Amino acid sequence: MNLSEQYPIHLSNSLSGKKEKFEPLVPGFVGMYVCGPTVYNYVHLGNTRTFLTFDTVSRYFRFLGYKVRYVRNITDVGHLESDADEGEDKIGKKARLEELEPMEIVKRYTEDFHNVMRIFNILPPSIEPSATGHIVEQINITKKLIDLGLAYETNGSVYFDVKKYNQSHHYGILSGRNIDELMESGRDLDSQDEKREKVDFALWKKASPAHIMRWPSPWGEGFPGWHIECTVMSTKYLGETFDIHGGGMDLKFPHHECEIAQATGANGKTPVRYWLHSNMLTVNGQKMSKSLGNSFLPSELFTGNHPMLERGYTPMTVRFFMLQSHYSSTLDFSNEALGAAEKGYKKLANSLKLIKSIEHPGNATPDKELNEALQTLVADCYKNMSDDFNTAKTLAVLFEMSSRINDMKSGNVSLNKIEPAVFESFKKAYIGFMEDVLGLQEETSSDDKLLDGTIRVLIELRKKARTDKNFALSDKIRDDLKAIGVQLKDGKDGEITYTIE
RNA sequence: GGUCUCGUGGCCGAGUGGCUAGGCUGAGCUCUGCAAAAGCUCCUACAGCGGUUCGAAUCCGCUCGAGACCUCCA
Numbered sequence: 001m002n003l004s005e006q007y008p009i010h011l012s013n014s015l016s017g018k019k020e021k022f023e024p025l026v027p028g029f030v031g032m033y034v035c036g037p038t039v040y041n042y043v044h045l046g047n048t049r050t051f052l053t054f055d056t057v058s059r060y061f062r063f064l065g066y067k068v069r070y071v072r073n074i075t076d077v078g079h080l081e082s083d084a085d086e087g088e089d090k091i092g093k094k095a096r097l098e099e100l101e102p103m104e105i106v107k108r109y110t111e112d113f114h115n116v117m118r119i120f121n122i123l124p125p126s127i128e129p130s131a132t133g134h135i136v137e138q139i140n141i142t143k144k145l146i147d148l149g150l151a152y153e154t155n156g157s158v159y160f161d162v163k164k165y166n167q168s169h170h171y172g173i174l175s176g177r178n179i180d181e182l183m184e185s186g187r188d189l190d191s192q193d194e195k196r197e198k199v200d201f202a203l204w205k206k207a208s209p210a211h212i213m214r215w216p217s218p219w220g221e222g223f224p225g226w227h228i229e230c231t232v233m234s235t236k237y238l239g240e241t242f243d244i245h246g247g248g249m250d251l252k253f254p255h256h257e258c259e260i261a262q263a264t265g266a267n268g269k270t271p272v273r274y275w276l277h278s279n280m281l282t283v284n285g286q287k288m289s290k291s292l293g294n295s296f297l298p299s300e301l302f303t304g305n306h307p308m309l310e311r312g313y314t315p316m317t318v319r320f321f322m323l324q325s326h327y328s329s330t331l332d333f334s335n336e337a338l339g340a341a342e343k344g345y346k347k348l349a350n351s352l353k354l355i356k357s358i359e360h361p362g363n364a365t366p367d368k369e370l371n372e373a374l375q376t377l378v379a380d381c382y383k384n385m386s387d388d389f390n391t392a393k394t395l396a397v398l399f400e401m402s403s404r405i406n407d408m409k410s411g412n413v414s415l416n417k418i419e420p421a422v423f424e425s426f427k428k429a430y431i432g433f434m435e436d437v438l439g440l441q442e443e444t445s446s447d448d449k450l451l452d453g454t455i456r457v458l459i460e461l462r463k464k465a466r467t468d469k470n471f472a473l474s475d476k477i478r479d480d481l482k483a484i485g486v487q488l489k490d491g492k493d494g495e496i497t498y499t500i501e
Numbered sequence: 502g503g504u505c506u507c508g509u510g511g512c513c514g515a516g517u518g519g520c521u522a523g524g525c526u527g528a529g530c531u532c533u534g535c536a537a538a539a540g541c542u543c544c545u546a547c548a549g550c551g552g553u554u555c556g557a558a559u560c561c562g563c564u565c566g567a568g569a570c571c572u573c574c575a
């Protein structure tokens with residue numbers, strides 16, 4: 001029995017609103033699409049949480065032995081500005097503000113995005129398609145929808161006919177809306193007069209004369225609507241039906257709802273089997289967003305250079321902090337919580353370093369209870385992750401394992417009592433869940449060999465002073481190092497280790 | 502206004518019909534030349550009011566409070 005059978009994954013499907021057992025379309029394979037960033041600005045921490053969530057999801061699938069194709073797009077065109085901007089596209093607007101070519105903007109912020117992902121140890125997706133690279137496909141599906149009678153052209157723009165679609169399907173199936181209520185409520189947009197109904201949404205927008213980003217189409221020069229790129233890119237690389245579609249909660253409506261309508265309308269089948277939505281990062285209980293002005297840039301977080309921050313926090317501290325809550329809950333961001341996370345993370349990271357250096361001596365005289373307890377911990381890691389990717393529960397188990405690792409180091413627990421095979425699986429699980437599944441690496445604040453060598457010289461001097469009972473000198477070495485941020489720790493075996501604060 | 506979610510101990514945050522979540526903080530003990538680290542112990546909560554049940558933080562209803570979506574947003 002392989003791991004995926006032993007620990008079947010159950011996940012919360014937003015489509016059904018229930019936790020369901022995950023059954024891949026093709027055994028052993030997972031196709032997953034996640035809505036990526038719009039690269040017209042720096043990514044903030046709230047964005048990062050979503051990508052971290054799905055990073056962990058894809059990591060865990062792979063850890064269980066699935067072959068994963070993870071597609072995450074780059075939106076470099078298409079998002080319409082609000083009514084004030086008369087349907088102008090975000091990238092184009094920003095470009096003129098800064099007097100740059102749109103592609104310059106796209107490149108700058110894409111690189112920033114990749115950089116942030118790297119810093120947080122968020123692995124790259126298998127495919128990272130861009131909207132501008134799929135204009136032809138977007139035009140084709142728009143044509144198809146017109147031919148099927150599900151879309152119509154007005155003044156060089158093309159809109160999806162939601163009412164028509166709703167006659168044979170259910171528009172609102174994901175977000176629980178009903179079309180009559182939608183048609184009554186909501187604001188009037190500028191393009192209202194072009195649409196038959198206010199619920200209709202653009203598949204293709206005519207470009208105004210001033211509009212920079214434009215492509216020729218059967219309806220004149222223009223650019224694709226917001227929702228169509230995801231439909232095109234997901235189905236192109238994953239098929240007309242695929243396993244998982246993820247994204248932030250705020251995309252559920254209208255974005256994801258429209259994706260379902262477009263894809264179902266065009267291909268005649270339900271595009272996605274499991275919808276996963278990650279919840280928002282909040283600040284003082286309010287959603288973190290650029291428009292509210294309460295967002296944090298990753299760089300501000302690392303340096304502490306932000307009015308709301310008392311000091312800086314490392315990327316792994318932030319990663320740990322986010323993993324301590326479930327992805328489907330909101331998570332509130334505060335100095336206190338971050339400070340607590342820092343200590344917690346360091347504890348786990350210390351044990352990670354420790355366990356790597358511990359080897360089993362062989363020849364066990366096993367203690368049955370102990371061995372069973374250790375095996376239970378390993379199994380619990382899998383069980384908790386398989387239960388809707390519950391990273392918070394998994395971390396609780398890792399803390400327990402961390403204590404046992406410290407026991408092994410201190411001698412509280414004798415390695416002789418642990419069966420070699422149990423020890424190996426325990427060690428492998430701790431390292432595996434920390435590094436491969438949760439992506440929590442050791443954060444060497446300095447891998448500077450010169451510094452390390454220098455500290456070791458001082459440690460040797462201190463050892464000598466202690467053997468000579470020259471505590472005045474040994475304490476001075478320790479205290480002076482402490483003052484500049486190097487904490488020495490005396491082990492029971494006489495070995496001295498250090499951490500840089 | 503419509504749709505929906507949430508309200509857990511000093512703080513953060515899991516859980517969701519009966520069994521200790523966990524982290525941080527605080528107190529104590531052990532180890533230690535003293536520290537630090539580590540191990541152990543303690544502080545035991547589920548907004549309020551009703552109801553269902555042998556039993557509810559967990560299900561149902563109401564009240565209060567907070568938030569999200571309905572418009573670009575992860």
